[in-house]
Amino acid sequence: MAGTGVARSDLVKAVFSERQLAHAPEFFVAGGRKLPNPEQPARAERLLARVQAMGVPVIEPASLGAGPRLAVHDRQYLDFLEHAYGDWQRAFAAGGEVMPSMRPLENPGAYPRSIVGRAGWHMADLACPIGPDTWHAACASAATAATAADLVAGGEGAVYALCRPPGHHAHGGRAGGFCYLNNTAIAAQRLKVLGPRIAVLDIDVHHGNGTQAIFYRRRDVFTVSVHADPADYYPFFWGHGHEQGAGEGEGYNLNIPLPVGSGDDPWLDAVTGAVAAIAAFDPAGLVVALGLDAYEGDPLAGGTVTTAGFGRIAGLIAGLGKPTAIVQEGGYLCDGLAGNLERFLSGFAVAQGTPKTL
Numbered sequence: 198m199a200g201t202g203v204a205r206s207d208l209v210k211a212v213f214s215e216r217q218l219a220h221a222p223e224f225f226v227a228g229g230r231k232l233p234n235p236e237q238p239a240r241a242e243r244l245l246a247r248v249q250a251m252g253v254p255v256i257e258p259a260s261l262g263a264g265p266r267l268a269v270h271d272r273q274y275l276d277f278l279e280h281a282y283g284d285w286q287r288a289f290a291a292g293g294e295v296m297p298s299m300r301p302l303e304n305p306g307a308y309p310r311s312i313v314g315r316a317g318w319h320m321a322d323l324a325c326p327i328g329p330d331t332w333h334a335a336c337a338s339a340a341t342a343a344t345a346a347d348l349v350a351g352g353e354g355a356v357y358a359l360c361r362p363p364g365h366h367a368h369g370g371r372a373g374g375f376c377y378l379n380n381t382a383i384a385a386q387r388l389k390v391l392g393p394r395i396a397v398l399d400i401d402v403h404h405g406n407g408t409q410a411i412f413y414r415r416r417d418v419f420t421v422s423v424h425a426d427p428a429d430y431y432p433f434f435w436g437h438g439h440e441q442g443a444g445e446g447e448g449y450n451l452n453i454p455l456p457v458g459s460g461d462d463p464w465l466d467a468v469t470g471a472v473a474a475i476a477a478f479d480p481a482g483l484v485v486a487l488g489l490d491a492y493e494g495d496p497l498a499g500g501t502v503t504t505a506g507f508g509r510i511a512g513l514i515a516g517l518g519k520p521t522a523i524v525q526e527g528g529y530l531c532d533g534l535a536g537n538l539e540r541f542l543s544g545f546a547v548a549q550g551t552p553k554t555l
């Protein structure tokens with residue numbers, strides 16, 4: 198078998214669709230420069246190759262239609278996302294990817310007709326370009342998450358959704374940070390069939406601002422995120438400890454920011470705290486938003502978690518003993534990417550105590 202030599206798991210099934218690979222964003226803007234977009238199809242190809250090498254069964258997502266995405270996103274936003282690239286090409290001769298050039302920051306008076314205005318309305322930043330295949334890939338990614346959740350709801354202990362593009366920065370009506378449809382939120386909503394309370398634990402190095410926003414006024418979905426401090430790191434405006442939910446949801450959002458560059462010990466302490474809070478909430482099911490970009494070798498350089506650290510984090514989370522959908526979020530091209538996934542999935546399976554095949 199490949200990789201670290203950890204026992205392969207027959208606990209975790211994986212869901213994946215090749216249609217997700219068609220989305221190939223060309224660039225994003227960072228440091229005032231047009232740079233190659235790090236959210237590339239090769240990420241998913243590497244992760245897929247590793248789960249296959251581990252012997253994990255990989256299944257296609259079910260045909261679920263628009264229902265899962267409509268459960269957490271605005272119809273107006275979904276219409277924009279579906280038609281944006283075509284509208285953009287009609288508006289601009291030799292147009293490129295859809296990118297916003299302005300944003301309605303203060304009390305916009307009306308929803309614009311122009312695709313330029315709608316791009317500003319629905320796109321948070323310059324890291325979520327919409328190309329010719331973005332919509333179909335994002336829908337396949339959402340279906341992957343929904344199918345994983347449905348398998349968990351149907352009795353599987355844990356299922357890994359190999360989602361790409363990622364989702365946790367997508368709000369109900371807005372793309373951002375490489376994300377278009379919030380796969381984690383979609384999975385959490387699907388898991389509601391298991392019981393009245395569901396929890397989300399986001400361990401991506403970036404705060405899960407879209408997921409937080411979608412559930413911010415709800416007490417039935419407890420959202421917890423461990424991430425690099427937004428005072429110094431994307432998404433900058435959300436992810437602080439004082440953001441605890443609002444209205445009926447007050448007290449049902451927990452942020453645990455860590456200094457940029459934190460390694461295994463602070464991450465393990467934070468996840469230990471997150472797991473204790475989730476245990477007290479006693480959810481019927483759990484969604485893990487599995488970003489692997491807190492890794493010490495990740496090019497986005499927000500954390501210094503080791504490969505072994507991901508295994509230990511997985512063990513802590515699996516100790517909750519909850520039916521769990523594991524949804525892939527960030528984690529960018531570097532030598533350790535696939536090994537980190539293997540260690541996480543293996544660590545999860547070991548901690549759940551399921552028989553393994555060596």
Ligand SMILES: [Zn+2]
Nearest residue numbers: 401403490527
């Ligand atoms: Zn991330």
